[in-house]
Amino acid sequence: MTETMAELSEATPGSKSEQAYQAVKARIVEGTYTPGYRLVLGTIAKDLGFSVVPVREAIRRLEAEGLVTFERNVGATVAGIDPTEYLYTMQTLSIVEGAATALSAPLIDSQSIARARAVNQEMRECLEHFDPVRFTQLNQDFHNVLFEHCPNPHILDLVHRGWNRLAALRSSTFRFVPGRARDSVEEHENLLHLIETGADADDIEKAARRHRTATLDAYLAQTT
Amino acid sequence: MTETMAELSEATPGSKSEQAYQAVKARIVEGTYTPGYRLVLGTIAKDLGFSVVPVREAIRRLEAEGLVTFERNVGATVAGIDPTEYLYTMQTLSIVEGAATALSAPLIDSQSIARARAVNQEMRECLEHFDPVRFTQLNQDFHNVLFEHCPNPHILDLVHRGWNRLAALRSSTFRFVPGRARDSVEEHENLLHLIETGADADDIEKAARRHRTATLDAYLAQTT
DNA sequence: AGGTACGAAATCGTATACGATCACTATCCA
DNA sequence: TGGATAGTGATCGTATACGATTTCGTACCT
Helix, strand or coil: CHHHCCCCCCCCCCCHHHHHHHHHHHHHHCCCCCCCCEECHHHHHHHHCCCHHHHHHHHHHHHHCCCEEEECCCEEEECCCCHHHHHHHHHHHHHHHHHHHHHHHHHCCHHHHHHHHHHHHHHHHHHHHCCHHHHHHHHHHHHHHHCCCCCCHHHHHHHHHHHHHHHHHHCCCCCCCHHHHHHHHHHHHHHHHHHHCCCCHHHHHHHHHHHHHHHHHHHHHHHC | CHHHCCCCCCCCCCCHHHHHHHHHHHHHHCCCCCCCCEECHHHHHHHHCCCHHHHHHHHHHHHHCCCEEEECCCEEEECCCCHHHHHHHHHHHHHHHHHHHHHHHHHCCHHHHHHHHHHHHHHHHHHHHCCHHHHHHHHHHHHHHHCCCCCCHHHHHHHHHHHHHHHHHHCCCCCCCHHHHHHHHHHHHHHHHHHHCCCCHHHHHHHHHHHHHHHHHHHHHHHC
8 A cells, every 4th residue: 555655746757866765755654764863865875876966856855745854054854743743734634634535525436435444444453453553554544545536636645745744753752542543443434424325525524624633632632 | 925925845045956946936936937838957057057956956846846847858847737737726725725714813813804904905906907917916915914823834835835836827828807806805805704703713714715616616617 | 752760969867076064073272 | 161263074065977868850761
């Protein structure tokens, strides 16, 4: 799944710049490079076996996506975990996910619903075995099934960008909250029910938004 | 106004890469480079007086924002005016503008309301003198006043990106529709009323969304 | 005449090289 | 002893250069 998540701007596939982008991004998302990690152009270039120019381009692209921060004549570091930034990202995600869900809902067939339900079932099992990593992955899969026929690729792209940002944060400070995860699975079921019964687009959007903001609230409750 | 529109990632101010970015972007937005215009790295570099590397970086950044399209070993061109793309952009804008307006509404003081109203009055005058360019600029000013205290910079950034995309399209195919412009001014007044009276966030969001989708509908009606 | 193959020009992609800027340390002076 | 300062190393920013790829025009063949 992870590698099939089509980006809107995939920028000259096969180029070293693209390879560098994918490589560094992967390391960030999977947690090899944790927030604060210093990304030195020369070092990365040597690592990957090519010159600094394409690496530089890759880093700048990641900067545009918010995965790394860049400072002139100083260098790049993996983007930090500022709680404020987390709030911004989650709030934005609630909006774009809400819209993506509402727009997609009328186009989802019963077969997709069944697949989504199967994924959600797997998530339940993850709760038993306590597998947060897989749970997060399945969570994205679940929503991606719903977004399969999303009529607006721009919005979908915004959703994926938000997910990437979160992935960079996840593995460090922001922790998996089991109680919240359990609720999340129930909300998925509720969402599927709304879609199945052809509920009002507005109601679906609100439910999808709450699904995201609830996670944010859980985080806020945990820290205060 | 135009130049004070702070970008989220302003990338090493003073660098040539940044200068190139600003220069090319300005030419696209103001219509010097129209859609389809071929952006040749070497030529632009010579024009601006520096080498191709920073220019290349600038172009890639513009690509990420959707202002130019890029093809490997072929080059960059100013992004086109595909009606589908226009629809995507407008739809996305309606969503992010709606959210930005609703989030900002509770934070807008009466002084800002007055300023927004003044801008809207100027827009009315533009209708008399038929000044589409200034009208469009004032329209952005109007909404920027409302967004002044927007609590989420990410969403604001998405709004600005959408505006830039539209700016690239505007000067060519998509025309100014006087009837629609007149309605737009009335909708602004309605929006201000809702904000002043402390209307429900949901109602404000819906009104702001409609304000954008109405323009889209007017375009669709015009072409069919 | 039409189409295909070849070749040259244009343009991009990347490597290498050097100058500019910043952080850090050690030293000197008060 | 504490702070300022000069020097050094590391890293970035950009220029230049060259190889790779594409495009377009021309000549040739059918």
